[in-house]
Structure formats: structure tokens, C-alpha cells
Amino acid sequence: MFTSVNRKNLNEEISDQIITKIVTGALPCGSKLPPERDLALQLNVNRHTLREALRKLDALDLVSIRQGDGIYVRDFRESGNLELLKYLLFSRKDITSDILKNILEIRRFISPEMAYKAALNRSDEEAKILSSLLLSDLTIEERDLAIHQSIARGSGNILYIFLLNFFNDIFREFGGLYFSFKENVAASDRFHRSIVKAICNRDGNAARKIMNDILVYAENKVSKYMESNYE
Amino acid sequence: MFTSVNRKNLNEEISDQIITKIVTGALPCGSKLPPERDLALQLNVNRHTLREALRKLDALDLVSIRQGDGIYVRDFRESGNLELLKYLLFSRKDITSDILKNILEIRRFISPEMAYKAALNRSDEEAKILSSLLLSDLTIEERDLAIHQSIARGSGNILYIFLLNFFNDIFREFGGLYFSFKENVAASDRFHRSIVKAICNRDGNAARKIMNDILVYAENKVSKYMESNYE
DNA sequence: TTGTTGTAATTGGTTGAACCATTGCACCAA
């Protein structure tokens, strides 16, 4: 009914503003930012507030800060990380659709292998968790996230877990559209049951194929939605 | 000959200290940190210095900070990102070897597809850059990074670029060992020439296979080094 | 008792001024 207001701290506003200037090229890589004291004056905030914003830019690997020297803009094509990509996805609406397709494509190479490994490496406890998720009263969206997460943990590869966190951050934002179609809910439901079965049976090849199939299916659907919405 | 001294700001020392407490479980997820004023007192730093450290924890998705309420530890298994993984890799020496194997394994699923896409999507300019890299006077390590980067850009998928940045951050740290062996330098040299050729010829399947072969080779080598060093 | 309201306490957010530590640079001397 109502949408939550977008409440931001000053330091977030500032970091957003600078990030935008960097990724749009208004602040070219290699360029030097004004001294903190000057920049704070220009932004009309206190130096401390600016410094907190700069800490975030630093954590995003967007700038390099050197005491006694200054603040330099890094080349985000060389230093950018997935956190920055998340930022681009949510803030630059003009390229959201392209980035989303990119992400879906790569997930299709990663997740089937994750499922394969999970089928081979899963603990008995993880199998129990997976089975119980099928019977839980979570929404389809929550269950989907939980099952993927459980599979990632079962794979025994910590990078899968953290990559999945990235994917989940994305799909929490965009998953609503997908699951608003009944046919997709039904497809996910079938997928959940079959992948859990394959993993519990330690059938790696089946798990890989099942995961691949649902991702191909989802990718096609999402592509269609985006074409009809954005073009 | 000499190694650069590890110089840290106070706010970095603090964030490191808190991160360690979180990932080791000393600060369990869901728990509430002391108020900033108290915590600053305990850490013997000013509140502003602490706040800058907290900004970093926030950017790493490790804590959730709410004005008027407090600072809560998030579940890093659910929220952790690759930046955190990088941190774990460099700071927790006891699990470095496992994480490194995890990373190499996933790179083996990702990079061949990246090479395939690059062969199909590359621009003529990117092909020129690749060819010129073969003739450059970079060290083998620098050239290796540059070629992978060029391939990622040629693929046309921005996620490849940012994932590669992650891999490169890792290998800048650990690549020295690998390239200290002459046989590996020779193998990379052959790899560089053949992958560039395949991509320039727009031969996607060849590019994928060549990339896969070198990664399998490297993964085996690194595994051996780690077994002999850490066990 | 139960629910509401108002108030105080708690806690993160912001400001301002001052001083410390590091760096870069111009200048000088050997």
C-alpha cells in the first residue's frame, strides 16, 4: 500500500554523490579530490561526516587515501568489487537490465556446480534441513532463498556461500516480479522437491542438471519480462 | 629484498579487531555491541575514530547500525561478501589454504566461460590490446593479470570484470610463489599465446578449452605447493 | 486490567575547533 520512505544519513548521501561522480566519469580515475576541509565546505557538511563517507568509498576500493598526500580516485574497472556492482544495479536504472542479465548468465555457470558439490559433500544434518524446508510454511520466495543457501553450505565451498549472498541481495530486490506469476511458483515448487531429492540421494549429476534447468527457465522468463517492461 | 612495513591507522586496527571477534564467534550474530561511547572508552580511542571503523564494518555488511537503538552483529554467513572473504584469506592463516582451494575451484568454472564469451564478443580494439600484450615487456605476472583483465573486458559481461578483480586481488598476494617456478612461467607463456590466438580468431570453443587447461594445471600445482608447505 | 500518552534516558548522527603525523617540495650545503 505505502512504500517505505528512503531515509538516508548525511554520510550516505555524500558517499552516494561521490560514487555517482566516479562511475559516471565526472571524477576521472587518477584525479585528486579536493582536501577534506575544502570538500566538506563544498558539500556543506562537517569534516567528520565527510570522512565517514570517505571510509565507505575506501571500503568499496573506489578511492585511495594517503595521509599527508591526498585522496585519489582509483580505476573502478580495475578495483571495483561486487559491492560496487550492487550499487550500480540499484542506482543506475539505465543499465539495470544489462547487469541483471549478466548476473543471471554467470549464476547459470556457478550454481549447477554448487549443487553438484552439495550432493557429494552434504552432511546428514544439511540433508535434514533441506527436507524440512520443503514442509515449512515459508513463502515461496523465502523458501527459495533458504534452499539455495542450504545447498551452498552443503557444498563445502565458502566462496559459494558468499557468491550466493550476492545473488540473494539482488533477487530480494527483483524476485517479487518473478514470483508474481503462478507458473513460476509452480516451477520453483517442482524444482525444490526434485533438487532436494537429488541432493539427499547424493546424485550429483542429477542435482547439477536440475539446477541448470531451473536457471535456464528463470533466465528466459526474466529476459522476457525485461523486454516487455523496458523496451 | 626488503618488505614494506605494515603500517595501520587506528581505525583500521579497530575494525580488524572487531572483524576478528565477529568471524571467530566471540561476538555472536544477533548480539549487541556496547554503545559507541563505552566501546570507544574500552578501545582507548576517540569516538570518531571508532565510528570510522564502524563505517567499514557497515560496508562489509557485518553489522547493522540503528540510530537511537544500537549496533547489532549480523550473521556473516548470510550477509558476508567477497570483501570479507578477502579479509579472511589474508588474516586467518589457519584457513588460508582451504579458502584458496575453494577460490581456484570456482575460478575454473567461471573463467573458461569468460574466455568463450570474449572470443565471440570481443571488439577489434580489444583484440589489438591482447596481441600487443604478448609483445610487451611486462613481467610474466603483470602480463598474466593484464591478459585476464583484457579477456574479461572483451566478454562484455561486467560481472566477469568484477569477479576477476577479486581473483586478481588474491593472486597478487599468492602469485609470487607460483611464478617462481620456471616450468609455470613457460606454461603461462604458451597459454598466453594460444588463448590470444583463439580469441582473435573468434574461436570460442578453443578459448574455453585453453583457459580450462591452464586453470586445471595451475590448480594442481598450487595444491601441491600447499600440501608441501602447510602439512 | 488494559491500552494510551507523555516524558526521560539511551544511543547513534552531526558539528566545530584544535592539535598530531605524514608527505611533498623547495631550498640549501657538502
Place this chain on the structure above:
DNA sequence: TTGGTGCAATGGTTCAACCAATTACAACAA
């Protein structure tokens, strides 16, 4: 050319104070 010296610029840290959001709780009303 090389190394030292001092100054100015700039990020790092501290202190003290106040603003703003949230929570806890007492007081009150139904």
C-alpha cells in the same frame, strides 16, 4: 649529485557539545 632541513599541505585523532531517533517506563484513562 646526494643528503639534510624546514615549511606548507593534508589526512588522522582528540575533545566537547548538541541534535535526532528510539526505547523504556511511569502516569494516566478507559
